[in-house]
Amino acid sequence: MNENIEQSEGLERLQAALAARSVMRSWAEGAELIELVQAAYRAGWLDQLRGDTTAEELAASNGVSVEQVSNVLTVLTSAGVVQAKAASFCLSTTFDALVSGVSGFDMTEPLDAVDLARGQAGQAVQPTDRQRGLDGEQALVLARDWGVRPTIGAQQLYGLIYQALPEYRDRLEQGGPLLDVGSGVGGALLTTLTLFDKLHAVGVEIVPEIAAETRRRAQDAGVADRVEVRAIDACALNDESAFTVSYWAQPFFSTSARAATIATIFRALQPGGLLLMQELFPPLATQHEPSIRAQLDQLFYRQQNASYGLSAETLAAETGEAGFQDTQIIASPLGRLVLARKPGH
Structure with missing residues (x-):
C-alpha cells in the first residue's frame, strides 16, 4: 500500500514539475520575441519592411535563404510585428x-528599457546593500523610454490634457513661469513650451546625463531660449514665490525625498500658484487581479526606493499636508490628475 502511495505521489510530482516547466516556457515566449525583434531591427530587416517587401527580396538583400526569412516572418506576423499581404510583407x-521614429519614440528606447528592467530584476533577490542602483546612463535609458519628443502627436495629446485644466492652461498661455520638477528628457516640459510661445520655464533634473539630453532636445525643438534646465536635486532649489505653476513628476522620486520636494515646490510657487501631479501607476489594491506586468513594475520602482502606485487620493492628501488647498482630482487622457493651490491671492 505504501508503495502505491509513493507511486501516486511520484506521478503527481512529475505532473506538477511538467506544469511548472510549461509555465516557464510560456514566460520565455516574450523574451524570445524580444531577442528576435531586436536581431531583425539591428540587421536592418525592420527598416526594409517599412515598405512592401517579398521574402525573396529580403533574403537577397541580407545574404540569407528564403526559407530562413520565411521562418522569421511567420513568427513576426503571428506576433503582430509584420503584416502579411497577398505577395509581400510589411x-x-x-x-x-x-520603427520610423516619427512618433517621437524609436525602436532603441523600448529595447534598451527591456534590457535595463531584466538586469534590475536579476538583482531583486540580492541583499539590499549588494544591489546596484541605476547609474547615470541607466537612468537616461529609463527617462528616454518614458519621455516623448514634442511632435505633432505629443502636442495634440497635451493639448487635450490642458483642455481639462483651464486655469492651469490660462497661466501657461500668459507665460508662466513654469517649474517642472523631475523633467526627465523633457517630454512634458518641451511639448508644453512648443504649445505656448510666451511660456518660460525652469526644468529640474537630478541626473546630469538626463539634464544634458533635455538641453539637446530643447535646442532641437527651438525652445532653448525659454527654458533653463538645472541639473540639481529638487530639494536644493532656493527660489521663493517665483512660479505661477509647477508640474511634479512624483512617481520617479524616492519615498524619503517626497516631503522635502513638495515643501520646496510650495516655497517656489507664488501665492495662489498651482501644483499639478499625475496618478501614473494606479494602486494595485484597486485592481481586481493585478497583472504580472504591474507587479513587475512595482518591483522595479521599489528597488529604486520610489513610492509605486500612489492613488490620486493619496497625492491629494500629500498636498494638504504640505499646506496646499482647493485640491481637485481631474480625469484626463493621461489618467487622473491632481491639481492643488498654494494659499494666497
Whole structure:
C-alpha cells in the first residue's frame, strides 16, 4: 500500500514539475520575441519592411535563404510585428510608427528599457546593500523610454490634457513661469513650451546625463531660449514665490525625498500658484487581479526606493499636508490628475 502511495505521489510530482516547466516556457515566449525583434531591427530587416517587401527580396538583400526569412516572418506576423499581404510583407501600423521614429519614440528606447528592467530584476533577490542602483546612463535609458519628443502627436495629446485644466492652461498661455520638477528628457516640459510661445520655464533634473539630453532636445525643438534646465536635486532649489505653476513628476522620486520636494515646490510657487501631479501607476489594491506586468513594475520602482502606485487620493492628501488647498482630482487622457493651490491671492 505504501508503495502505491509513493507511486501516486511520484506521478503527481512529475505532473506538477511538467506544469511548472510549461509555465516557464510560456514566460520565455516574450523574451524570445524580444531577442528576435531586436536581431531583425539591428540587421536592418525592420527598416526594409517599412515598405512592401517579398521574402525573396529580403533574403537577397541580407545574404540569407528564403526559407530562413520565411521562418522569421511567420513568427513576426503571428506576433503582430509584420503584416502579411497577398505577395509581400510589411510592418504592422503600430510597429511602423515605432520603427520610423516619427512618433517621437524609436525602436532603441523600448529595447534598451527591456534590457535595463531584466538586469534590475536579476538583482531583486540580492541583499539590499549588494544591489546596484541605476547609474547615470541607466537612468537616461529609463527617462528616454518614458519621455516623448514634442511632435505633432505629443502636442495634440497635451493639448487635450490642458483642455481639462483651464486655469492651469490660462497661466501657461500668459507665460508662466513654469517649474517642472523631475523633467526627465523633457517630454512634458518641451511639448508644453512648443504649445505656448510666451511660456518660460525652469526644468529640474537630478541626473546630469538626463539634464544634458533635455538641453539637446530643447535646442532641437527651438525652445532653448525659454527654458533653463538645472541639473540639481529638487530639494536644493532656493527660489521663493517665483512660479505661477509647477508640474511634479512624483512617481520617479524616492519615498524619503517626497516631503522635502513638495515643501520646496510650495516655497517656489507664488501665492495662489498651482501644483499639478499625475496618478501614473494606479494602486494595485484597486485592481481586481493585478497583472504580472504591474507587479513587475512595482518591483522595479521599489528597488529604486520610489513610492509605486500612489492613488490620486493619496497625492491629494500629500498636498494638504504640505499646506496646499482647493485640491481637485481631474480625469484626463493621461489618467487622473491632481491639481492643488498654494494659499494666497
